[in-house]
Amino acid sequence: MRTIHSVDLLPLRFQKSLEWSRLNMAQGLHDLLVAGEHSGPLFTKLRAINSAIPWTLIRNALKLPKSSLMLKTLENLLFNRMFGNKSLLQRSVGSTGEVR
Numbered sequence: 340m341r342t343i344h345s346v347d348l349l350p351l352r353f354q355k356s357l358e359w360s361r362l363n364m365a366q367g368l369h370d371l372l373v374a375g376e377h378s379g380p381l382f383t384k385l386r387a388i389n390s391a392i393p394w395t396l397i398r399n400a401l402k403l404p405k406s407s408l409m410l411k412t413l414e415n416l417l418f419n420r421m422f423g424n425k426s427l428l429q430r431s432v433g434s435t436g437e438v439r
Contacts, residue, residue, distance in 0.1 A: 391430045396416055401413075
């Protein structure tokens, strides 16, 4: 299998299929988050989930060289209850409520 470092080096048919995929993905996200019937509440819930996730800690955990240590750290971030509060997973699920 060859490694190509740029989309511009791909054959034209593959470039077209990537462009088609990007446009369809953008249209789907636009319909879901902007133009859809329930887009307002859904977007608000996604923002709440995003604000509850400690992205810096997750990024640092993913940089760990040993995969077993990385998985253990990510597991601790998701499931441990720090300072008696709810775990990250509990907060994420709890902040979403129900999408109607």
